[in-house]
Each structure stands twice: as structure tokens, then as C-alpha cells.
Amino acid sequence: MIMKKGQSGGNIAVLVLLIAIFISVYILLIPQEDRDDLLNEINKKNDSNGDNGDVELVLLEESVGILKPSDTDTVIHDIDSVSLFFRDEPVTQDLANVLTIENGLFGESSQKLVFNLDDEDNLRDIALFFFVREGDGDLEVKLNGQNVYAGKAEGLQNINLPKNIVGSINELQISVDKGILGNKYVLSDIKLRENFEITNAQEVRNVVLSSAEDENAKLSFLSFCNEQNSGARLRIFVNAKESFNELMPCVPQRKNLEIDKNDLNVGNNEFIFDIDKGDYLLNDLELEVKSKEGGKERIKFPISEEQFNKIQEDNEVVLKVEFGNLDEDDRKGTISVNGKEFSFNTDDDEFEKLITSFVEEGNNFIEIKPDNEFEILNLEIIIER
Numbered sequence: 001m002i003m004k005k006g007q008s009g010g011n012i013a014v015l016v017l018l019i020a021i022f023i024s025v026y027i028l029l030i031p032q033e034d035r036d037d038l039l040n041e042i043n044k045k046n047d048s049n050g051d052n053g054d055v056e057l058v059l060l061e062e063s064v065g066i067l068k069p070s071d072t073d074t075v076i077h078d079i080d081s082v083s084l085f086f087r088d089e090p091v092t093q094d095l096a097n098v099l100t101i102e103n104g105l106f107g108e109s110s111q112k113l114v115f116n117l118d119d120e121d122n123l124r125d126i127a128l129f130f131f132v133r134e135g136d137g138d139l140e141v142k143l144n145g146q147n148v149y150a151g152k153a154e155g156l157q158n159i160n161l162p163k164n165i166v167g168s169i170n171e172l173q174i175s176v177d178k179g180i181l182g183n184k185y186v187l188s189d190i191k192l193r194e195n196f197e198i199t200n201a202q203e204v205r206n207v208v209l210s211s212a213e214d215e216n217a218k219l220s221f222l223s224f225c226n227e228q229n230s231g232a233r234l235r236i237f238v239n240a241k242e243s244f245n246e247l248m249p250c251v252p253q254r255k256n257l258e259i260d261k262n263d264l265n266v267g268n269n270e271f272i273f274d275i276d277k278g279d280y281l282l283n284d285l286e287l288e289v290k291s292k293e294g295g296k297e298r299i300k301f302p303i304s305e306e307q308f309n310k311i312q313e314d315n316e317v318v319l320k321v322e323f324g325n326l327d328e329d330d331r332k333g334t335i336s337v338n339g340k341e342f343s344f345n346t347d348d349d350e351f352e353k354l355i356t357s358f359v360e361e362g363n364n365f366i367e368i369k370p371d372n373e374f375e376i377l378n379l380e381i382i383i384e385r
Contacts, residue, residue: 104182
């Protein structure tokens with residue numbers, strides 16, 4: 001059968017209508033989450049085929065960091081002194097002025113003394129000492145129920161107490177044996193001498209470097225030994241990497257440590273000083289860093305032929321700077337793009353400048369010279385159309 005042209009067009013319209021109805025019913029019947037994803041995908045495709053408004057083409061994006069002016073090609077950072085030590089710190093506790101201990105025909109009179117210990121971990125040694133004014137028989141001393149002394153005592157007595165039986169709360173019991181007719185002790189100036197090891201084996205110092213300080217550095221210091229010892233081992237870590245490990249004699253000496261630029265960061269740098277024994281003072285600490293002249297930061301960015309053609313099609317090249325929050329309120333300096341300079345002085349967190357006429361096809365250079373210290377969190381050069 002031969003179909004007429006009008007009939008064919010009508011059939012196609014019906015088919016299209018049926019497909020549209022089917023799609024609509026399908027969209028209504030699928031789960032809500034799948035329906036939202038499908039509609040969003042359709043909207044994205046429509047947007048990509050339509051007008052997106054302003055389009056930005058990024059030519060340069062850089063986190064510059066801290067900038068600060070410099071009159072020379074080196075910057076010296078003074079670092080606080082470092083005191084590292086293992087020290088004995090004696091502490092004396094008075095337990096009693098006079099004690100009388102008896103054991104005879106009419107009964108026994110022993111004495112109990114209680115003392116506290118606040119720092120068990122750092123206790124190095126502990127001793128009981130007293131003066132015997134009068135004494136007959138054998139004296140017995142117990143610490144927390146365990147014998148620590150038994151025998152004849154006279155004059156000044158010094159009894160070392162075992163650390164392993166000392167706790168936070170302790171009891172001393174002092175008694176005397178009975179003998180035939182009874183025995184008696186009179187003790188005076190009963191004291192405890194505790195010796196603690198006070199340690200400060202490690203110190204941390206932080207140094208913030210500007211983006212212009214990107215060359216090798218030298219750490220120098222003068223070491224002093226506060227007590228005679230066989231020599232401590234000093235280690236210095238720069239950003240967690242061991243850069244110095246030497247035995248330090250107990251004589252004043254100046255040390256210089258060369259630091260490779262690859263071991264340093266723009267921004268914060270952590271220096272850890274560590275010893276294994278002894279008592280040392282590191283003084284006159286300085287970090288000397290090679291710096292670009294004037295503290296300048298110079299960055300290269302290319303512009304392709306296609307990008308330059310876009311610029312010439314009535315588009316603009318915009319420099320955008322986002323500053324960090326340092327103590328200085330104003331950010332002052334000079335920016336040069338391919339040798340064309342302009343200055344800035346702002347207390348805002350953001351700064352923008354049209355630099356369309358400054359750029360050219362091929363390699364371009366932007367140079368920032370600070371007049372005071374400030375931080376650039378982000379620097380962008382973009383094409384806006």
C-alpha cells in the first residue's frame with residue numbers, strides 16, 4: 001500500500017508524542033534521587049551549549065608566601081638561646097626534731113613517720129639521715145614494712161633507701177631491740193634528702209623565611225658547658241631531618257652548620273636541639289640565609305599565541321592578590337610586569353590591577369618588591385572576557 005506524504009508526517013508526529021509521553025512517565029516513576037541526577041545532567045548539558053557569562057583563563061596562580069625588604073643579599077635571623085640539661089636537684093624534708101625510741105621491761109615505744117613523694121619518675125636517690133644523741137642496743141628502720149637498716153647506730157647516720165619500695169605515700173618505722181634490761185635511742189634532726197634528676201633534653205625553635213630567602217643557609221652558635229662531663233651528644237634537626245650530630249666537649253666553642261636550601265621551607269621552619277646528657281647553653285644563635293636583592297620575588301609566566309589572541313579580542317588581563325594577616329596593617333611595595341612598574345599601598349586583604357597593556361606573547365615576568373613585611377596567600381593573573 002502506498003502512503004501519502006501527509007499520512008507519513010502524521011505518523012512520525014504520533015511516534016514523537018508517544019516517545020515524549022513514555023520519557024515523562026519514566027521520569028515520574030523512577031526514584032527521586034535518580035530523577036534529580038538525571039535532570040541535573042540535562043541542565044549541565046544545556047549550560048555547556050549556552051552562554052556561561054564571564055570566563056576566566058588563568059595565566060598564573062602562585063602562593064608566594066611572606067615578603068620582607070632586605071638591604072643586602074643575606075638575612076640574619078636571631079634565635080633565642082637554648083638551654084639543654086640533665087641536672088640533679090636535691091630536696092630536703094624535715095621529718096622530726098627529736099625522737100625517743102625505747103624497748104624495755106615496761107613496754108616498747110617505737111616511732112612511725114609518714115612522708116609523701118610528689119615526683120617518683122624523676123627520683124634519682126633518697127636517703128634518711130639523723131644524729132644519734134643517745135643509743136643502746138640495735139636500731140631497726142623499716143620503710144613500707146621492709147627492713148632497710150638494722151644494727152648499732154651512733155653519731156651522724158645516713159641510710160640510703162631503696163627506690164623500688166618508695167611510693168607516693170610512705171611510712172618509716174623506727175624501733176630498737178629489747179636487750180636484757182631494755183634499750184633506748186634518742187635521735188635528733190631526722191630528715192630526708194631526695195635527689196631528683198631534672199631534665200630538659202630537647203628544645204624547639206621556629207624561624208619564618210620569606211619567599212626571597214630561598215638559598216643555602218648557615219646556622220651558627222656558641223656552646224657553653226655548665227658542668228664537667230665526658231661529653232654529650234648534640235643533635236640538631238631541621239624540619240625533622242638530622243643535620244648535626246656531634247660529641248660536645250666541655251669547653252666553650254663556636255659551631256657553624258651549613259644547611260642546604262632544599263631542607264628549608266618558605267614560611268615556618270622547625271629547629272630541634274637535643275642532647276643525651278650533660279648541661280649545655282647554646283648562645284648567640286643565628287640563622288644566616290642568602291636572599292634575593294631587596295627581598296624581591298620574581299615569577300615567570302608564559303602566554304601562548306591562542307591566549308594572546310584572546311587578550312586582543314577586547315579581553316582584559318587582571319592581576320589579583322590575596323594577602324595574609326600579619327602584624328602590619330598596610331601592605332606597601334612595587335610590582336613590575338615586564339619592566340613596567342606600579343606601586344601599591346593597601347590595608348585591604350585583596351588587591352586588583354588591570355595589566356592588559358603590560359603583557360606580551362611568549363615569556364612574561366612579574367616582580368614584587370616589598371617596602372614592608374607582608375604575606376601573599378595567592379597571586380593570580382587571569383584573562384577575563
